[in-house]
Amino acid sequence: xxxxxxxxxxxxxxxxxxxxxxxxxxxxxxxxxxxxxxxxxxxxxxxxxxxxxxxxxxxxxxxxxxxxxxxxxxxxxxxxxxxxxxxxxxxxxxxxxxxxxxxxxxxxxxxxxxxxxxxxxxxxxxxxxxxxxxxxxxxxxxxxxxxxxxxxxxxxxxxxxxxxxxxxxxxx
Ligand SMILES: [Zn+2]
Numbered sequence: 001x002x003x004x005x006x007x008x009x010x011x012x013x014x015x016x017x018x019x020x021x022x023x024x025x026x027x028x029x030x031x032x033x034x035x036x037x038x039x040x041x042x043x044x045x046x047x048x049x050x051x052x053x054x055x056x057x058x059x060x061x062x063x064x065x066x067x068x069x070x071x072x073x074x075x076x077x078x079x080x081x082x083x084x085x086x087x088x089x090x091x092x093x094x095x096x097x098x099x100x101x102x103x104x105x106x107x108x109x110x111x112x113x114x115x116x117x118x119x120x121x122x123x124x125x126x127x128x129x130x131x132x133x134x135x136x137x138x139x140x141x142x143x144x145x146x147x148x149x150x151x152x153x154x155x156x157x158x159x160x161x162x163x164x165x166x167x168x169x170x171x172x
Contacts, residue, residue, distance in 0.1 A: 025062045027150030032061040032114040033157030037164040046168045049103050054164070056107025057114065063087055064115045075126035079119060082131055084112035118153075119144070 036054050040046070064078040077083065088109035095104025116128045125138035142149045166172045 024065070024144050024150065027144075027146075027153045028061040028065075028115050028118050029058050030150070030153030030155070030157035031118045032058045032111060033161040034153060035114050035117065036110060037157070037160035041164050041167055046164075049100070051165075051168055052100070052103045053106045053110070054161075056103060057111040060087070060091070060108045060111025061115050061118075063108065063112055064119075075119065075124055079116060079126045080128055080130040081113075081116075084109050084116070087112050 033054075036057055040050055040054055064075075064083065067074055067076070067078045072078070088105040091108035092101045092105030095101055095107075119126065120128060120137045121139050121141040122144040123138055123140050124144070125136040127134060127136055129135055163172065
């Protein structure tokens with residue numbers, strides 16, 4: 001499918017060291033599409049900045065797993081709401097050079113939040129609301145590298161994104 005291929009192309013620009021957990025990132029990208037497309041659709045967000053925010057959020061949905069790349073303790077410092085806010089501010093400042101601070105902030109923030117929601121469904125517990133609340137979460141619905149789940153999320157997420165794009169194009 002075109003959209004799926006396009007998102008795969010986004011994945012191609014990820015750091016090489018992340019390829020070992022590629023399936024995981026595919027699932028995160030799919031889940032981000034699946035969460036944000038209907039949300040933006042229902043909120044009638046269909047301007048250029050909204051579409052850009054959604055696409056950047058998909059691109060940023062791998063960001064918390066940068067801890068693997070940096071050889072930090074996994075799912076600790078980069079898997080919480082504080083990191084989502086800091087990442088949002090950092091990319092908001094960066095994108096501000098192009099006059100798109102809100103796209104940068106929301107893209108990184110929402111991409112990180114969607115990543116945390118996906119990780120909460122797996123088996124390795126972490127503390128998503130730190131430092132505001134101590135609450136270890138692991139809903140144990142599936143393994144993070146489950147191929148069927150990751151592929152399924154990408155497929156359904158791509159379909160949801162396609163519907164949203166049709167809305168954006170005024171066809172729906
Ligand atoms: Zn993660």
